Amino acid sequence: MVTIHETELKEKILLGITKAGELNRPILVSEVNKVEPTEPLAFFNNGNEAFFGERFYWKNPEGSLNIAGVGIAAQLSSEQAEGRFSKIDRKWKQLIQDSIVSTPHHAPGIGPLMFGGFSFDPLKEKTALWSKYPEALFHVPRFMLTMVDGDVYVTTNVLCTKHDDVSLFYKVVAERDSLLKEDEHLAVGKTAPLKGMTEIKPAEWKKSVTEAIRQLNMEGLLKKVVLARELRLFFDKKVETGTLLQNLESEQKTSFIFSFESGGDSFIGASPERLVQKHGKSVQSACLAGSFPRGKTDTEDRQLSSQLLNDEKNLAEHQYVVDMIRNALEGACEQVKIPDKPSLMKIRDIQHLFTPVEGVALDTTSLLDLVERLHPTPALGGLPKQLAVETIRELEELDRGFYAAPIGWMDYAGNGEFAVAIRSGLIQGQEASLFAGCGVVANSDVESEYVETRLKFRPMLSALGGTIE
Ligand SMILES: C=C(O[C@H]1C=CC=C(C(=O)O)[C@@H]1O)C(=O)O
Numbered sequence: 001m002v003t004i005h006e007t008e009l010k011e012k013i014l015l016g017i018t019k020a021g022e023l024n025r026p027i028l029v030s031e032v033n034k035v036e037p038t039e040p041l042a043f044f045n046n047g048n049e050a051f052f053g054e055r056f057y058w059k060n061p062e063g064s065l066n067i068a069g070v071g072i073a074a075q076l077s078s079e080q081a082e083g084r085f086s087k088i089d090r091k092w093k094q095l096i097q098d099s100i101v102s103t104p105h106h107a108p109g110i111g112p113l114m115f116g117g118f119s120f121d122p123l124k125e126k127t128a129l130w131s132k133y134p135e136a137l138f139h140v141p142r143f144m145l146t147m148v149d150g151d152v153y154v155t156t157n158v159l160c161t162k163h164d165d166v167s168l169f170y171k172v173v174a175e176r177d178s179l180l181k182e183d184e185h186l187a188v189g190k191t192a193p194l195k196g197m198t199e200i201k202p203a204e205w206k207k208s209v210t211e212a213i214r215q216l217n218m219e220g221l222l223k224k225v226v227l228a229r230e231l232r233l234f235f236d237k238k239v240e241t242g243t244l245l246q247n248l249e250s251e252q253k254t255s256f257i258f259s260f261e262s263g264g265d266s267f268i269g270a271s272p273e274r275l276v277q278k279h280g281k282s283v284q285s286a287c288l289a290g291s292f293p294r295g296k297t298d299t300e301d302r303q304l305s306s307q308l309l310n311d312e313k314n315l316a317e318h319q320y321v322v323d324m325i326r327n328a329l330e331g332a333c334e335q336v337k338i339p340d341k342p343s344l345m346k347i348r349d350i351q352h353l354f355t356p357v358e359g360v361a362l363d364t365t366s367l368l369d370l371v372e373r374l375h376p377t378p379a380l381g382g383l384p385k386q387l388a389v390e391t392i393r394e395l396e397e398l399d400r401g402f403y404a405a406p407i408g409w410m411d412y413a414g415n416g417e418f419a420v421a422i423r424s425g426l427i428q429g430q431e432a433s434l435f436a437g438c439g440v441v442a443n444s445d446v447e448s449e450y451v452e453t454r455l456k457f458r459p460m461l462s463a464l465g466g467t468i469e
């Protein structure tokens with residue numbers, strides 16, 4: 001049980017209500033309290049009854065930052081295709097500019113923060129699958145538990161309007177107390193039994209890969225295109241997302257673990273791929289493309305690793321990503337440092353070619369500028385960017401929604417981090433869709449690409465109690 005001895009929130013909310021009247025717009029009031037160690041996943045689970053559909057969850061691969069958001073104080077969204085990144089950036093800056101923030105604690109990820117993401121391609125025709133997720137969607141949580149390097153903080157965010165009164169304070173404190181006083185039971189065990197699964201149109205998918213290979217061999221501009229497909233799962237009961245997150249955490253220890261709820265659906269994943277992190281001026285990104293299976297024994301695994309590091313097709317697939325990320329960041333950074341050769345990232349179900357990227361941002365560069373420049377990298381779209389996205393729009397049957405797009409957070413100081421939402425799935429009650437794609441280049445082989453996508457379904461499928469060869 002966590003107790004917060006309230007000091008200033010009431011005063012600040014009353015101030016917020018007055019300011020909202022003066023400026024004639026809602027004012028965000030935010031307070032941070034340090035609390036006894038509490039698991040963010042337990043806090044997330046405590047919100048299951050009262051706040052289902054209004055939560056998010058985030059854990060970085062290093063395990064140094066773990067955030068759970070419950071409830072929605074404010075929502076920022078965009079249905080526009082053009083300028084959606086800068087629109088969200090502007091809306092966030094406006095909200096923060098007038099806000100009243102009360103905190104003696106300063107670190108990326110505590111205090112007012114928005115969590116959410118963007119769709120992969122706003123110009124792709126939409127299906128019912130992603131009806132709960134617009135082209136850009138961010139939530140400022142009502143309550144947020146952040147664990148930073150082992151210390152735990154609760155942020156309370158209240159959006160005050162001129163019509164509110166002091167009862168708002170009592171309501172918020174009662175909600176927060178009930179969230180924090182719940183028995184912090186960690187969900188353990190199994191998710192709902194898996195009843196069946198269907199690969200969505202695998203033959204059509206292979207045909208589009210064949211067509212992409214044909215186009216890549218035409219001596220045109222297109223160098224690489226990433227094509228993805230869907231696996232639909234059916235369960236006996238509603239999937240417990242808290243349990244799913246716990247399974248992902250224990251099975252995918254070095255990945256970003258994320259969940260973002262909207263209107264009753266949950267978009268969840270264990271992504272190994274950082275799109276970009278910005279802390280102050282320091283920028284980190286990563287190139288992750290080129291894949292081989294893991295070996296069954298150490299010897300076989302080492303053999304596969306050395307083959308991957310020397311495989312021409314995978315090295316080409318990887319190099320396109322390195323070149324594009326260098327280009328994208330050079331316009332927004334003073335310095336960009338990238339090693340000459342890739343190393344390996346080995347995760348439970350697969351191994352990848354990996355090149356880390358470091359930069360120093362220009363003073364004028366915001367995190368969402370970097371996201372816009374990078375999305376989609378050739379690990380998710382292809383090369384050249386525009387042509388690859390158009391090719392995907394035409395050849396791929398899947399409505400990607402938030403799959404393969406940026407997901408993450410940005411705080412009031414402009415710090416934040418976005419992962420690429422791969423190894424992910426959309427949970428819809430008793431059903432789920434998992435997504436996996438692969439980088440197709442001129443000398444790709446259709447059958448091997450198909451097998452590669454099967455490997456990429458595994459992290460989510462295993463955490464949901466399924467298997468695929
Ligand atoms: C598009 C996906 O993976 C990307 C990231 C790493 C390796 C990839 C590859 O080797 O094809 C993909 O570019 C996915 O997992 O759905």
Ligand SMILES: [Mg+2]
Pocket residue numbers: 289290291317438439452
């Ligand atoms: Mg590949």
